[in-house]
Amino acid sequence: MPHRIDLHTHSYASGDSTTTVEEFVAAAGGVSMVAVTDHNEIEAALEIRQALPIPVIVGEEVSTADGDLIGLLLHQRIPPGWSAIRTASAIREQGGLVYAPHPFDRRRRSLNHATLNALFAATLLDIVEVANSKELAFNSEAASAAQRFSVVAAAGSDAHVPAAVGSSFTEVESLPDEEMDPRSLMAALAVGRVQWSSCDPARPYVSRIVPGSLRN
DSSP states (O other): OEEEEEEEEEOGGGGSSOOOOOHHHHHGGGOSEEEEHHHHOOOOHHHHHHHHOEEEEEEEEEEETTTEEEEESOSSSSSSSSSSHHHHHHHTTTTEEEOOOOOOOOTTTTHHHHHHHHHTTTTOOEEEEEEEEEOOOOOOHHHHHHHHHHHHHEEOOOBBBGGGGSSSEEEEEOOTTOOOOOHHHHHHHHHEEOOOOOOOOOOOOTTTTTOOOOOO
């Protein structure tokens, strides 16, 4: 039976999401593995990992000086504001994977061609997001880049509300091993099938939203 992996989601800790830990747990029933990638934070990802019965990848969408960059399989938070190269190096130092979310999207703080080329040249690029549920215009451009670089292509819902979790995903035949080894995750994704669905519902901001930390 195929398994669904959503590599890009957010919780209340991102500051622009309404999703509590309890809501996230309730919404994740449609996926077999999920990465929680809050903006500049990993604390809620650690909470959700303890609460969910499925494997949870602790990640962080880091606001680099060159645009957003996600680290997967992290153990420690990475500060915002560094260059993309320095951030990617810090991700790798933790044994994590470097994931480029919604590249080329001019409406958001996304990596451009020059930065993506630099990461690839420095062998610091593992995965390019080619399907993002909040995106349409630049998904195909991202897919072309992943093919050009011969790196793994993957999908993420970029969910900021519970209803969006799992709306885009990578379908794999077998899940990575329980130890969540980066090589095992990459091997599973490399032969996976990217599935995209548009899902960007309105976000009813409420008082429980807290800003992500911007500690240096």
